[in-house]
Amino acid sequence: SHLVLELYREGPGASVFAGIGTELAARLGDDVAQLIAGFVDRYPPPEVVAGITTRNDYIAAVLDDPVAVVEELVALRMANENPALERMRDLYDDRPLGATYLTTIEMLDDVFADGPPVVGGKSLLSLLREPFQTHPTSIRNQLEFIRDNWAGVLGDRFDALLGGLLRALDVIAEDAKWGLAGPPGPSVAITTEALGYGEYERFSTDSSWMPEVVMMAKSTYVWLDQLSKTYQRDIVRLDQVPDEELDRLAEWGFTALWLIGLWERSTASRTIKHMRGDPDAVASAYSLYDYVIAHDLGGDLAYENLRNRAWQRGIRLASDMVPNHVGIDGRWVIEHPDRFLSLPHPPYPGYSFGGENLSSDDRVSVRIEDHYWDGSDAAVVFQRVDNHTGDVRYI
Numbered sequence: 001s002h003l004v005l006e007l008y009r010e011g012p013g014a015s016v017f018a019g020i021g022t023e024l025a026a027r028l029g030d031d032v033a034q035l036i037a038g039f040v041d042r043y044p045p046p047e048v049v050a051g052i053t054t055r056n057d058y059i060a061a062v063l064d065d066p067v068a069v070v071e072e073l074v075a076l077r078m079a080n081e082n083p084a085l086e087r088m089r090d091l092y093d094d095r096p097l098g099a100t101y102l103t104t105i106e107m108l109d110d111v112f113a114d115g116p117p118v119v120g121g122k123s124l125l126s127l128l129r130e131p132f133q134t135h136p137t138s139i140r141n142q143l144e145f146i147r148d149n150w151a152g153v154l155g156d157r158f159d160a161l162l163g164g165l166l167r168a169l170d171v172i173a174e175d176a177k178w179g180l181a182g183p184p185g186p187s188v189a190i191t192t193e194a195l196g197y198g199e200y201e202r203f204s205t206d207s208s209w210m211p212e213v214v215m216m217a218k219s220t221y222v223w224l225d226q227l228s229k230t231y232q233r234d235i236v237r238l239d240q241v242p243d244e245e246l247d248r249l250a251e252w253g254f255t256a257l258w259l260i261g262l263w264e265r266s267t268a269s270r271t272i273k274h275m276r277g278d279p280d281a282v283a284s285a286y287s288l289y290d291y292v293i294a295h296d297l298g299g300d301l302a303y304e305n306l307r308n309r310a311w312q313r314g315i316r317l318a319s320d321m322v323p324n325h326v327g328i329d330g331r332w333v334i335e336h337p338d339r340f341l342s343l344p345h346p347p348y349p350g351y352s353f354g355g356e357n358l359s360s361d362d363r364v365s366v367r368i369e370d371h372y373w374d375g376s377d378a379a380v381v382f383q384r385v386d387n388h389t390g391d392v393r394y395i
Contacts, residue, residue, distance in 0.1 A: 001075040001128055003157060008124050009067065016115035021066050027107050028100065035100045036062050036069055042096060043072070070108065074125070077105050082132040084139045119152045127153065140172045176251070215256040215318065216249060220297065221282075223259075237298030239305035250313040257310060258318040261285035262303070264294045266327025268358040268366065275356075275373075287327040328366050328382045329359045333395070337384060342393040346381065351394075353383040363387055 009017045024032050036059055040048065045068075047053050053061075062069050079085055080094045094101065112124040122130070130149075135141035147165050151158045220238075227235040231242055238259075249257065265283035273281035293303045307317045326332055332339055346353070352370045359366040365385040371377035384393045 001078050002071065003154065003161060004118075004124070004128060005071045005074060007154065007157065008118060009071070012116035012118065013112070013124060016111060017067050017070075020070055020111070021064075023107070023111055024066055024070075024104070028104065031100045032066070033059070033063060035097075035104060036066065038097055039069060039073065039101070043076070043092075045072075073101070073104060074108060074128070078125075078128050078132075081129065082142075083136040084132060084142060140169065143169055143172075209255075209316075213256045213316075214254050215258050216254045217258040217260060219285075220259045220261045224297075236296065237302045238293075239298050239302035241306055241309075243309060246310055246313050246315065250315060255314055256316045256318050258320070260320070262293055262297065262319050264289045264292050266329055267360050268329040269327050271358055272368070283327070286322070286325040288325055288330055289327055290331040291321060328368065328395075329361065329364075333366070333384060334359070334361050334364050337393055337395070340393075340395045342384075342395045344392065344394070346383075346394050348381075351377075351381060 028035065040055060040059055040062075044055070045058060048055055048058050076092055076094050079092050080089065109125055113126075115124070118124055118127050120127075131142040131145045134145055143165055147162065147169075154161060224235050224237075224241075227241065227245060231244075235241065263285075265285065266287040266289050267283070269283035269287035270281065273283075293299050297303070298305075303317075310317055350371075353367040355367050355370055355373060357365045357367060363386070365383075365387055367383045367385075368379045369377060369381060369383075372379035381394050384395055385391070
């Protein structure tokens, strides 16, 4: 975009660019300064970032000769109109620039349409839009379109651009391959015997597939929310993950999907957060009721459905377990208190446990240390009371 703009400014469009400042002032009046200041603040030029000039001095210079910012505004707008770049829009989102910016783009559309055409009789902005209007969803096809159609537009400058175009197309082609140079070579599973020593730890032995794993990690609930927005429908269970999304992961070369936050979470964790003034909070992913697939994710059947569909595409599912990531109302706390370090009395004399029972199980009452509620202590111990036997433990 910048190269096309530069060639137009130096060639047939010289008179158009020479009058661009006057045209802006006539159409926008005092809003020109506001437009340029907003643009510089959101996209500061290198000389301002490097401290070579100040923001205010730069804006004053641009007000005298706005050509540089006009070129940047046009290039920015072309990126935002390109559907194939939507996934990266956060990097150059022009929506915060507001109505004056959009008015300016409409004005520039008119100005360049009335000005001298580029090669082929097209207006400047029509030419810039042509690659993504012809191939709206593919960066690769857009680059190929430029390669095949813009030699006449760029003239002597085309050869300099061609090297970058070909490199970009090569990178995209390589990125789309399953293996960079044909199928991968044999993987080697490392064993302690091969290294010449034994080990007392009971680690599992490497399998041949392990060195080939390329893993994508997803925070499960966040991922499902993102998929719901992408596919414009509710996707809340694991068996609702679209096949298209699994196809996409496979095409990118991923062979494993690590789902974080799969397990059934603690009711007490959510209750505590609500009581501390965060009514929209959910339970912590590391404060668990039980190591079973969460009911609201569809449970084991939904997980098995996703696992089977993923494996059809060569993708293994992974999940993690940390034994002490257990909620204070977790099933182990209720049914197996002997698995936890505990005392029959509070470990610190200043600790007290007079607060609300946070257990939803009638068999056991659970309370955290009182000072947690006012933020004066960290609640490193909680009280467990067996409601049938009267046994009291501080865990």
